[in-house]
Amino acid sequence: MQRIKMIISYDGSAFFGYQVQPNQRTVQSEIEGALKNMHKGSDIRIYASGRTDAGVHAVGQVIHFDSPYKIPASKWKIALNSLLPNDIAIGHAQVVTNDFHARFDVKKKEYRYKIETNQDRDVFTRNYLYHFPYTLDYLSIKEAIKYLVGTHDFTSFCSAKTEVEDKVRTIYEIEFFEDKNGELIFRFVGDGFLYNMIRIMVGTLLEVGQGMKKPIEILEILEAKNRQKAGKTVPGTGLYLWKVYYDN
């Protein structure tokens, strides 16, 4: 038995999210289907760093699984890529020790959220960016960001549907910048994120950028521990699981 770690990317547009769901096309079911095919009908369970929702993309999702095959890592990548649909790709594969776990060993995660503010909608980016055709005050957004960085109870920035008890998380970094294509990027690095947390933080920061909230109000929202106080949840289309960090 060999444990394989893989870095995968997927275009979330045509998936009902990452996790297996009955009668839905999901990333997990596609990969497990390809692995079952390679293993002559035996079920191989994969474990990811975490789920992603419908429409959400991944540039650097990490998974692991165990296989009885002693295939070199580079061959795993080629074999699995040839079996997968073209909206999932294996970027890197490596053999790891049996104590590695894609979910439990996560140290940090990086997500990015992409926005474009042009007046006209763009047919080519409709599944990859959030079209938000409004003027934004970048300085206010950058000021508000400072209040989110650090260790806080993020109850106000978490979907009320969540079942997680402990809502304290640490955000190490938030950056807001324009890339070479004129897209606006929010970059978040943290020890973990609650359900819809990035999307609610972005929605709130956009309200700050529009002058609907003052940057300092972020502190009040955090303190309130009430989802109603924060901004709207922005769509999943602009969200990317960018990178997952482990100890080595």
Place this chain on the structure above:
Amino acid sequence: MQRIKMIISYDGSAFFGYQVQPNQRTVQSEIEGALKNMHKGSDIRIYASGRTDAGVHAVGQVIHFDSPYKIPASKWKIALNSLLPNDIAIGHAQVVTNDFHARFDVKKKEYRYKIETNQDRDVFTRNYLYHFPYTLDYLSIKEAIKYLVGTHDFTSFCSAKTEVEDKVRTIYEIEFFEDKNGELIFRFVGDGFLYNMIRIMVGTLLEVGQGMKKPIEILEILEAKNRQKAGKTVPGTGLYLWKVYYDN
């Protein structure tokens, strides 16, 4: 009765081409459906600069149609955009004189073909670029391009299926360059292009870039007037109708 000219863009991925076909989703049928909706069930026929095939995109396709409504051009754009699916967008609308015709008045057309040569396939560009993971000799491609520019009989670069008699066309410009994202772009400007002509020219230029054909062989291929002598037809996914030129 007012004649309206519109510049439209579409993501060709989910269309069975531009032109109406029975039981297929096409760009023309979507726009005519939206116009019928606006005109209380009356059929409004649209005319385009030309068709595009399945999977082919448009940044600057031009259409015209006649309407009994005296709506200002800017309102046409807003009204139609609100009715269209999000893979078609109206970029510009203007009222024109009744002698304008989107197809018959075309002076020049510009197409672009986009390629990426990275080893790994990219899940996010799979519908928008042609993934061609091979090393290319740019200088050979640039030399070969010179033999294609000008007025020639392009029978060798035209699908054998075509019914057009006159296969003489003039290409004013071909450029080959790398854009800021590292994508390779072929840019073609001509008075008109035959069926699959761009895709066969690109397929042939890629064979030159790989050293399978010498640049000078382009001359022999043109002279042969035989589709078999040219290279493969590359996929429609990398092709964009970029701009249509009229006299004013």
